[in-house]
Amino acid sequence: MQIRSDSPSSAAQSASTAVPVMKVERELSLRALCTGTLLGVLLTPSNVYAGLKIGWSFNMSIIALLAGFGFWQGLAARWGRGPGWTVHESNINQTVASAAASIVSGGLVAPIPAHTLLTGQSLPPLPLMAWVFSVSFFGIWIAWYLRPSLVDDDALVFPEGVATLEALTNTYRNGREAAQRLAALFIAAFLSGLVKWFDDFQRPIPRWAPTPLFERLGFNFDPSMLLLGFGIIIGMRVGMSLLAGALLAWGGLAPWLLAHGLVTLPPEASGPQFAALVQWLLWPGVSFMVCATLASLALRLLRRQSGGSASAPGLRLPAPGPALGLLLSVLLVVALQILLFGIEPWMAMLSIPLALCLAVVAARVVGATGIAPIGAIGKVSQLSFGILAPGQVTVNLMSANTAGGAAGQCTDLMNDFRVGRAIGATPMRQLAAQCVGIAVGSVIGVLAYRALIPDPQSMLLSQEWPAPAVATWKAVAQTLSAGLGSLSADVHAAILIGALCGTLLGTAETLLPARHVRWLPSPAALGLAFILPASVSMMMGLGALLTWLVGLRWRALAQRYGIAVAAGLVAGESMAGVGAAVFRLLQRAL
Template identity: 60%
Template sequence: MPSERELSLRALLTGLLLGAALTPCNVYAGLKIGWSFNMSIIALLLGFGFWRSLTAATGGPDWSIKESNISQTTASSAASIISGGLVAPIPAHALITGTSLPMGPMMAWVFAVSFLGIWVAWYLRPLLVVRAGLRFPAGVATLETLNDVFGHGREALRRIAVLGIAGLGSAALKAVDAFVTTLPKWAPTPWLGQLTFALEPSMLLLGFGGIIGLRVGLSLLAGALLAWGLIAPGLLAGGQVVAPPGATSSLFGPLVEWLLWPGVSLMVAASLSSFALQGVGALRALASQRAAWTGPPLGRPHWGPLSGLALAAVLTVTLQIALFDIPLPLAVLAVPFAILLATVATRVVGDTGIPPIGAIGKVSQLGFGVLAPGQAVTNLMAANVAGGAAGQCADLLNDFRTGYGIGAHPGRQAIAQCVGVLTGSVVGVVVYLSLIPDPALLISEQWPAPAVATWKAVAETLAGGLDAVPASARLAMLYGALAGMAIGTAEHVLPEGLRRWLPSPVALGLAFVIPASVSIMMCLGALLVALLGWLRPSLAARFAIAASAGLIAGESLVGVAAALLSMAAP
């Protein structure tokens, strides 16, 4: 029966093509603002819209709900490839060593890290999805959308239309900027423009603002006012940062070299404090669930998944040694460390829906900083295996949660995930190298790459101690760490009614590392969606995410196309 179709060729090919189209969006956004977007719902809507229209026109077999799940699983697995390190430790390694990995080895590395995440997720699925019944909010949101579009197909087509209109508008604006004339930023005064206070002609930033919510948007604005409006002028006046003689353009470059230290310390301290408190609770909950389990062994080692896990472990260990000269004991240790971090991280994601990707990256860096002191490359790339696989695992368990809700076969979803990460590894690396042909472009106003700055700063500090930090920034770094610890702890211990009034510590710290114009535009997007939600709550609930996703996709796809065309030009 058509309703029983699941791992069909058309479902896999649809997911593969959608994944190839959506992966560039996350690579582009990751280098711009350090965040990515869960592509499950947008892939689901696009796949459904295409096949519903085609089957209605041709009379072919209906597009089933399980095929749709396989398609979105493949596409979202591809788009989540940046969890494997493509916009954080890999470019940080290039900045520290001065050389980029060649295309082939980079593809192999990103695939191996993500492939390990798939099989760690497979063995955590019975405990966290089946037995514990954790919510996994992103997975449940996709499940609800899946049931909604198959129950009310006309509403889904409306959302697709909104997504398409927003995408075309965003793409057109970016095309004018890329191919016709550079669209200017608007600053109230030249001095504020030098401090990066401006309005950017970027629909992508408005779209991300619409998704992140008002609390995060206002926190970005507060961080920008503190970093670029208060601290930066003081640094210039006091001589801690020296502007180039006669400078009339942006001072982002010299200022961010100082501001990233308190910003990174705030983000790291907040993430680690919150992650430690959440981790204790998660491990206790996992232990109690294991003790109460009276059924068959969880995650029984069938030959297929066990072979996949073994192959992934061998691949990651071999590539660590071959590409980065990491000692065998440390390379091997990265695998169980990834499993431990994934266990805690996915429990947090299952409860809150917020993937602690930044926190697990820092935990893995600190762990290998202790085991391999003074070795920045070992710190980065062994930590990339542990943190990257754990992050990918947390992303992929959302897909397993969606599939569990409709009775999908987990083995077929795992195959779709393998196809997805293979697609994402190839496309993602091609896009990354097109956008960043020279690592010197990173941590600039065009490509702030805040995740790269964070990984690089932590690796250099662990390798060289405080000598890696400008002397004038050390006290500010301490203040940032104390503020991060205070907010991160308060987020965990305060009741919900008070917690929502706290600023987002990650957004506060991020605003130190990106231009103020980026924070302003994202805050503006959050304010617009909040206003729409206040005036027309039903309209916002139905279309805000679709419109935001269209804005993100339109600009990022044209931006990637412009980069590819510039490389192909003689």
């Protein structure tokens, strides 16, 4: 799941007309590419870290806009010479950086570690970089051929693209405010990194809990600024849904499981017992999330079709020249499935049309709602390959990884195309910038993953690294491989109840008016709380609550600086965490 870094405060039409109209003077410049690359190097580890911690990632477009603008305009103001940092260079910069940071959709925080946990096999860095790049490269070319029909469809707003567009507009309208937001980001990042450094290398901050039982269930204090930052971003509905889910799962179900002997702990067990309890709790949580998301996705598509979406512009293919790029991406994905994972050629080739269809679905859903259904896309792919290749874990995970990775990059680039259309950018140059971004992200993302998780078997699905997306992909693959008969009767009942409740809530969320939906719990957050440690949900809920309280008193201040502070808290801790992991690796090597 990807958290949006902003939300559109006006309609797409008003946003597009507010952009300053100017001639394209500099666009795919060397400094724009280098700036985006540098920011991608800095920001990609943040998403890998956050994805393995809480299963969510952060859209980096607006952060890249602020950082690039602040640096180059600051230089121009200081020295009083040199070319200005143009709107189109800003767009290329954010395209490169966001493409690099969104590389986590290529599987680094979900199917790839799940495959390692189930098979014990781990790819070396270079083949893993090639694989992550290949599925992302495929998604870029799908977006290129979808661009004429979807970006020009007035029924598709692309809210995330509109948010980036508004940030771009406001930055060039009020450079002083952009500099202030950037300063807030850097201060928050420094404080967050300092807390992480102190906790890791100086004196561990106490993880206080009211009683030993609360501690075993995970209701202890977690001194994570990253979690507070994500709480600022997600808002009250999602934050309170996480708290409700934690109380239901870890405060209600977990003690019941222990009392009835469905989960047993060692007599001498002390501290959080996350690993033992989550093996049972993940099943109702996963079934709840999957069924809620699939029900919502199906109803949205049906409603769009019944509402006359057939009258929308048809597929209008651009010039056939880029067909070579699409063909190359297909050959690369198929060849790597065969060479790296031993998947049969016909099964590898079958993953291509499925990935294409699901990427189209994801692009339309993102255009209409702003929500990238990457998790649901992955589950549909896993279910499809579970039917076509029953019992084959590698096929189930890695062929499905093709669809998830392609859909992730396709939706990211479609939002960039939406911004580019409004400011008169050159689509092929945006595509080139996206290619640079995924190349950078593939290298840095894999290195960050290997530094953070040198031993997936012992480190993942633990209190420190809950990796909920990994747990979800692993659970689905296990179930489709061994069959539901391998699970106990109580787990069967939990899956059924979770699926029923998820379907009902997903249906209600889609069909009810927006004024009523805001009072419903978020299905994704409610289910996710079953897989996250209770301490994580508590801290994120606290961040959401504090932001809401600040907004009641200083609404303008919260709106102006909230996202910048949140991004700083996320980036500061995650980069400090990656740095600490690299330092420990060097210590062991020396």
